[in-house]
Amino acid sequence: MPLDIEMLNFLDSPNFVSLAALEVGQHFYWHIGSLKVHGQVFLATWFVMSVLIIASLLATRNIQQIPKGMQNLMEYAMDFIRELTRNQIGEKEYRPWVPFIGTLFLFIFVCNWSGALIPWKLIHLPEGELAAPTNDINTTVALSLLVSIAYFYAGFKKKGLSYFAKYVQPTPILLPIAVLEDFTKPLSLSFRLFGNILADELVVGVLVLLVPLFVPLPVMLLGLFTSAIQALVFATLAGAYIHEALEGHGDEHEEEHA
């Protein structure tokens, strides 16, 4: 059974990770002064950003009352984003948050799909490999911290210091949980996105290694689906957190009845 032995060898091998061509934890470091950054993340991010910017420029270059082509596509995305933001934040206050939520959604969506669709492997880096920027924990933590800052900003801007009242609003007993929530929110946001994308890429990588060609295809399709869902979930949760900060406990019931 040469095949079995080979597989066993392969599993026993100490550098399984690099054999599997999944170089998790290896990075293409750039040094800026005394700082180290992950170059592969930046390269992929710049690619994603330029895709978004080029698509936007194409869509709004020759803007028309009756949309066509690229403008139509981006208006569809725009409608989707506006709807999402309105559903989460509410008719009254959603407008200023559309750019934030929309950029979150578009950026994460294009990041995830770029990781799933573009054969980054073909471009060789000295160290590490190109992949979706969202499979680096730095990216997801940065995004989720921005969400935290955004909802604190929303709360303070609307209510000033009385925003803190929501921590003790129903009962002060829940204060520790309310404080804990402010830590679990970014934590869960970042780890959900990071975990899903990284796991998806790992699963696809391992399957491609084990059974090449057609078997990994359904998993890849599932990966595309998960990627889209994760972008949607991230944007939706960001909207929900901002809405929560804007509303507080007192008004919620009024709104339900309204």
Place this chain on the structure above:
Amino acid sequence: MFDFDATLPLMAVQFILLMVVLNAILFKPLTKVIEDRSTLISNSQTGAKEGLEQVNAITQQYEKALIDSRRQYQSIIAKAQAEAQKTASEQIAAAQAEAVAARETATRELAAQKVSAMAELEKQVDSLSQEIVNKLLVGV
């Protein structure tokens, strides 16, 4: 896998930059065009509704005018008919009266002529009888 470094703040800065850029080149113009379009649509809907109302009002007015004029012409016809009837009956009455008058005159004249004829005849009876008597007496 969990090595945090300067990538994190730089990604945040990049994201904010991306948001500013996308806001300028994507969200603002598209929101503007979408809202302009919905304003345009609702405006033209209102305009169409107003036009429809106008058309309905004009149709009603026209129908009212139609009914009015129908009533008017019917009344005119009725009036004319009544007038004609009146004229006709007046003329008939006049003609009848005239006829009656003419008949009466004729009857009266006839009677007068009869009377005068009778008188003349009576006169002639006298002279005739005188003549008869003369003739007879001549023979005798």
